Amino acid sequence: MATNGKIIGVNGNLIRVAFTDAVVQNEVAYAKLASGVKLKSEVIRIRGDYAELQVFEDTTGLKTGDDVEFTGELLSVELGPGLLTQIFDGLQNPLPRLATECGFFLQRGKYLHALPRRKKWTFTPVAKVGDKLTAGETLGTVPEGIFKHRIMVPFKIQGSVTVESILAEGDYVIDDVIATLKDSEGKIIEAKMSQFWPIKIPIKQYAERLRPDEPMVTQQRIIDTFFPVARGGTYCIPGPFGAGKTVLQQLTSRYADVDIVIFAACGERAGEVVETLREFPDLLDPRTGKSLMERTLIICNTSSMPVAAREASVYTGVTLAEYYRQMGLNVLLLADSTSRWAQALREMSGRLEEIPGEEAFPAYLESVIASFYERGGVVRLKDGTKGSVTIGGTVSPAGGNFEEPVTQATLKVVGAFHGLSRERSDQRRFPAIHPLDSWSKYEGIIDVAKVSAARHILVEGGEVNQMMKVVGEEGTSMEDFVVYLKSEYLDAVYLQQDAYNDIDSACSAERQKYLFGKVFQILKTPMTFKEKDVARSFFLKLTQITKDWNRIEFQSQEFKNLEVQIFKSVAEAEIHV
């Protein structure tokens, strides 16, 4: 039986509630306004005879003595067919349907079902009566867009169950009981196409977790070649504002070589989500030929939406990602930005009057961030297939300073670090990932030895550049000067990509291997020039045609012609020796 309570204090989105019966930590409760509107809340601390709750809505109008209903349920999301292509807020309310009901503005206290109730799905049974199954094993499948959506034994079930009955192939709605299961104690459990799962608890109904060893191609050269990300790996993109975090994430969500992309816009600008919302339906996924939206799911809790739901939104995102991983799919979760989520924690911590840690962030910040990223990973499912959740989080460090607590806590747990630099973005070098500071622990698509040789040229070039600032160009030897120009060339034609050019914005793995081979060959060609101005204008011209080359369709006739031209001019430079 649900407990009831009464409000005894309101401070921002934190309310204090006196209760009499039992209350569960992290359970959901509803605070009732005088108008009858109920505001969703979550218990976050219990002290004696009162509990403290964070309210997921604006608390204007709540007063001492208002009723609070406790539900006894942890904050959960609904899992089932029909999630893909949707746009949810942090609490899994479908935003487009809210808009049809409430118009331009979000209305507080309005909660809708996440999944369409009346839509019929064509169910094909896989399990048979008498089968012994455990949580997460497949009962049957339904087609969801381009995927075979597995209907699984509910994750909450412990131990094995026997299938007592299962529906024949046919069309059903998600609330239909599709199978009855009997557990070891003889209790009958009804399984539907949808189930609920608490967002703060990882879904672990798989056989084992594996080491991430396959690269996830993003079609961004600097990432795939220099700082690769593995499927099932985790990476972070910290950067000051305006350095291009979001553009990079948008391109990744478009081109990444995964089955499903879940985009959690957490406390960032609404306008950025809107671009994705409006553009994705019309963009084709080159792998499937279908709209990109069919593989996309958006969780959108933008900066002006209630702060407490911001914290929920990253967990909602990762829970949905884990759910699709259970179907043997590769899922990429992009969280933009984890700093906003950390700030939401800080706001709550402040209201709870906890002893603050560094920069007033709560002391448990690190463990919370670590356990979030640890929810990524490659797993072998009980049926032997593999699935993965890759997590990429942006970090917005205060003042662009990577020493701050959120960046540092994140760096401890991720497998790759793509640090964006203000300097590079000011120079309009996109992506502004710093080629010397960033790192990755994963294996990429190109031979490690060659990549580190290329990186070495960047390091040397950077050193020469530093030196030239002190001794000037005239004090620099021609040999050093050429190293510098080569490093600039590598930067311009390989590390940088033109995000607005249809061809150059995405560079396939095959093309990267090809281009890297050619560029590497040029870098290794010994060159010398009579004068520095001659050297500079040679490289300017070479950069120009190589950039043009990047903008031409791979292996087309024009592409081949230009390649010949590039190597002809390189050969000329070699003659200068």
Place this chain on the structure above:
Amino acid sequence: MYKVYHRIERIAGSVITVKAEGVAYQELAQVTSGQGISLARVNRIDGDMVDLQVFAGSRGISTESQVRFFGKPMDTPFGDSLLGRVFTGAGVPRDNGPLIEENSVPIGGPSVNPSKRIVPTRMVRTGIPMIDVFNTLVVSQKLPIFSVAGEPYNQLLARIALQAEVDVIVLGGMGLKFDDYLYLKDFLEKNGALSRSVMFVHTASDPIVECMLVPDVALAVAEQFATKGKNVLVLLTDMTNFADALKEIAITMEQIPSNRGYPGDLYSQLASRYEKAVDFEGSGSITILAVTTMPGDDVTHPVPDNTGYITEGQFYLRKGRIEPFGSLSRLKQQVNGKTRSDHRTIANTMIQLYASFRETLEKQSMGFRMSGWDQKVLKYGERFEKEMMDLSVNIPLERALDLCWIILADCFNPEETGIPSKLINEYWPKKG
């Protein structure tokens, strides 16, 4: 029917505490003291102890002053009669005009449903090349002007307000010097723009709580105009004063500060205001331009830093010019691909070359010999500063683009610019 209380338990800063029952969070109240009447707003409830922010401050309030609760949250009147008028943050006329009490609308209302937003596509022409060419302003954009005290930011705001094609201008002044307030008012009046403007002004000598109300009131009014089909430009100056007011109240309320004394929710507070910028599908729009002064010219100061993460770019105003580095309009690519085929490329090229100019200047100041390339870059940089960056330049976008090509052709050979060969053939000025 209103509940009236006569016993004030605690007075600190502009916050008073009253023992009261049945009071709602954010409810509006009226405090009557020897110093006059002021509005106040509930901002914490603890059992029967209610904390109120007194708009006029607590000076002169006695423990026996009268507190009357209205039973409703704060709102603002709305209607066309607001146009041409000037109010304080609390909605009291500053211009000796009549008090307006029609059509109350709530302030600080809910957020727009993201799925109802549309991708902005309309450019706001300002006639300033540093904006139009390099960092195009777009309808429904929220953009701050980062500056230090002493820069002509209010002049820049006023000029943009005047030249931008909008239906309504809502100006929110926070902690304005009285002279600046008069300047803005006179400028709009002199140029015939006052009749389409509404001003909410808090001057530096007014009570601090009113400063906090200005953006909310201004944006609530703007939102009403926008939902009625008007294109509204909201000018806020200066948001750092707003943040400082938040800080002052938070410290008074004994909240734990996070960074340089600012409350931990500074980001959310700023975001909930800036995010009011919107283009309503099939209706009007709100564009926000806000001044953020950077104490000590430090962009990592919490206010400009948090602002930068919220807004869609920023303009740096330094030494009377809009700096090309760091200045950014995130929405420019929504519009600058459709203006002219050379717009994007020319903007990028000009900035890259200007960056080389800055580097060369550094080298020159250290006494290095200038190479042939350096000489070219120096010539280019000087012309760029004079003909593009100077704020007095007032030319339409197309002429500014043409001028860019002329400057490039005067200073460089085509291949030195790195511009794709296709564009060179089309636009590079022919010699002769």
